[in-house]
Amino acid sequence: MTQTYRLVLDCPDQVGIVTKVGGLITEHGGWISEASHHSDVDSNWFFSRLEISADSLPFGADVLREKFQPLVEELKMNLRVIDNSVPKRVILMASKGSHCLSDLLDRWKSGDINCEIPCVISNHDDMRGLTEFYGIPYHHVAIEKDNKAPGFAEVERLVDSYDVDCVVLARYMQIFPQSLCEKYRHQVLNIHHSFLPSFIGGQPYHQASRRGVKLIGATCHYVTEQLDEGPIIDQDVVRVNHTDSVEDLVRLGKDVEKTVLARGLRAHLEDQILVHGNKTVVFN
Numbered sequence: 001m002t003q004t005y006r007l008v009l010d011c012p013d014q015v016g017i018v019t020k021v022g023g024l025i026t027e028h029g030g031w032i033s034e035a036s037h038h039s040d041v042d043s044n045w046f047f048s049r050l051e052i053s054a055d056s057l058p059f060g061a062d063v064l065r066e067k068f069q070p071l072v073e074e075l076k077m078n079l080r081v082i083d084n085s086v087p088k089r090v091i092l093m094a095s096k097g098s099h100c101l102s103d104l105l106d107r108w109k110s111g112d113i114n115c116e117i118p119c120v121i122s123n124h125d126d127m128r129g130l131t132e133f134y135g136i137p138y139h140h141v142a143i144e145k146d147n148k149a150p151g152f153a154e155v156e157r158l159v160d161s162y163d164v165d166c167v168v169l170a171r172y173m174q175i176f177p178q179s180l181c182e183k184y185r186h187q188v189l190n191i192h193h194s195f196l197p198s199f200i201g202g203q204p205y206h207q208a209s210r211r212g213v214k215l216i217g218a219t220c221h222y223v224t225e226q227l228d229e230g231p232i233i234d235q236d237v238v239r240v241n242h243t244d245s246v247e248d249l250v251r252l253g254k255d256v257e258k259t260v261l262a263r264g265l266r267a268h269l270e271d272q273i274l275v276h277g278n279k280t281v282v283f284n
Contacts, residue, residue, distance in 0.1 A: 001084070001085070001114070002053070002054075003053075003054040003055070003083070003084065003085040004033060004051040004052055004053055004054055004084045005051075005052045005054055005057070005061050005064055005081055005082065005083055005084070006049065006050070006051055006052075006080075006081070006082040006084055006270075006271045007021070007025075007048070007049070007050040007051075007052065007068075007079065007080070007081055008048075008049050008079070008080045008082065008271050008274060009021070009047075009048050009049075009077050009078060009079045009080070010045060010046060010047045010048070010077070010078050010274050010276060010281075011045070011046055011075045011076055011077035011078065012044060012045060012046070012075070012076055013039050013040075013044045013045055013046040014046075014075070017046055017048070017075060018037060018048070020071060020075070021048065021050070021071070022035075024067060024068065024071060025050070025052055028057055028058065028059075028067070029056055029057060029058065030052045030053070030056050030057050031052065031053040031056035032050055032051070032052055033051045033052065033053050034049075034050065034051040035048070035049075035050045035051075036048065036049045036050075036283035038281050038283075040276070040281075043276065043277075045276055047274045047276070047281045047283075049271065049272065049274070049283045051084075052064075054083070054085070060083075061081050061082070061083045064081055065079070065081040068081070080271065082271050084270075087114055087115050087116050088115050088116070088164075088165040088166065088268075088269050089115065089116045089117075089118055089162065089163065089164040089165050090115045090116065090117055090164060090165065090166055090167070090168055090265070090269075091117070091118065091119055091120070091121060091158070091159060091162060091164050091166075091167045091168070092104060092105075092117060092120045092121075092167075092168050092170050093120070093121045093122065093155075093167060093168065093169050093170065093172040094120065094122050094127050094169075094170045094171055094172055095122060095123055095124055095126075095171060095172055095173040095174070096124050096126045096127075096173075097171040097173075098126075098127060098130060099171070099254045099257065099258050100170035100171045100191055100257055100258045100261050101120070101127055101130065101131075101170045101171070102130055103258040103261075103262060104168065104170055104258075104261070104262060104265065105117070105130070105131070105134045105136070107262055108134075109134055112262075113262065113265060113266055113269060114269060115265075115269050117136055118136075118137070118162045118164065119136060119137040119138065119139055119158065119162060120136055120137075120138050120139070121139045121141055121155060121158060121159075122138070122139070122140055122141070122172075123140075123141060123142060123143045123151070123172070123173075123174055124140070125140045128140065139158055141154045141155055141158070143174050148174075148177070149177075152176075152177050152180060155180070156180060156183070159184070165187065166184075166187045166188065166189060166268055167184060167187060167188045167189070168188075168189045168261070168265055169188065169189065169190040169191065169223065170191065170261060171191060171193075171257070172190075175227060176188065176223050178225045181223055181224055181225045182225070184223075185222075185224075186222050186231070186275050187222075188222065188223040189220060189221070189222060189223070189233065189261070189264055189265060189268060190220070190221055190222075190223045190228075190230070191218060191219070191220050191257050191258075191260060191261040191264075192204070192218065192219045192220075192221065192228050193218055193253050193257055194207075194208070194216075194217065194218070194219060194228075206246055208249060209244075209245070209246045209249055212242065213240070214239060214240060214241060215237045215238070215239055215240065216237065216238060216240055216249055216252065216253055216256070217235055217236055217237035217238070217253075217256055217260075218235065218236060218253060218256040218257040218259075218260040218261075219232055219234075219235045219260065220232070220233045220234040220235070220260050220261050220263070220264030220265075221233055221264075222275065222280075224278075229278070230278070231275050231277075231278050231279060231280045232279075232280060233264040233267060233268070233273060233280055233282060234260050234263045234264040234267065234282070235260060236256050236259060236260050237256065238252050238253070238255070238256050240252065267282055267284060272284050
């Protein structure tokens with residue numbers, strides 16, 4: 001993989017942002033290999049993601065960030081400079097369902113997603129064999145129904161000890177406490193087996209079946225304090241009809257779930273997502 005520095009930025013929109021950003025890069029000989037821009041008319045906000053060939057610059061990512069500081073202050077810009085040669089560290093969390101977890105582990109093993117997976121955390125012991133088959137440490141952290149705080153305190157300790165960039169809830173069937181949602185804001189990805197905002201909460205396929213919908217889907221989103229209402233990263237659907245049972249919906253939905261979660265995680269790993277309020281801009 002060719003080493004690049006990714007610039008991910010957003011700021012109030014105005015004339016000349018692209019020229020100023022591009023000019024600063026080219027002033028130092030930087031070669032922009034990829035550029036995406038978006039102006040949101042309603043909020044008057046500008047979003048951009050650029051890839052710069054690392055060997056075209058005479059300095060590293062830290063100095064590049066320093067060079068941008070005057071422009072950051074001038075444009076009131078939120079800026080991230082990321083070295084793509086450093087893989088992000090991702091903890092996977094699951095309960096008893098294996099389809100999303102096994103899909104992500106296989107994509108990781110094959111190199112389809114570029115990251116490090118230091119461990120898997122689960123509130124059950126069912127996925128231990130699958131996880132250890134891939135040579136990844138497995139932590140069984142029970143979440144007691146009537147006293148969840150000790151379990152989530154241990155989850156927090158593990159996440160902090162592994163020094164990860166994000167956590168993926170691969171059908172982890174527990175509601176994250178508000179304190180962790182706030183602490184790891186925009187770092188926890190969830191797959192919800194529904195095309196949100198429809199059928200929030202539990203048993204969405206049963207809800208969909210009772211409603212007689214003709215499309216079911218899945219939604220990858222960031223976890224927030226509001227259940228299933230965080231910024232949406234990716235979605236997809238599959239067509240169904242009146243002959244499909246709840247079991248059929250679950251079977252069809254599993255394929256959509258794992259695909260949507262993998263796409264959402266890849267977008268996060270490749271720094272394609274910018275969050276503004278409760279909306280996302282996803283450059284892909």
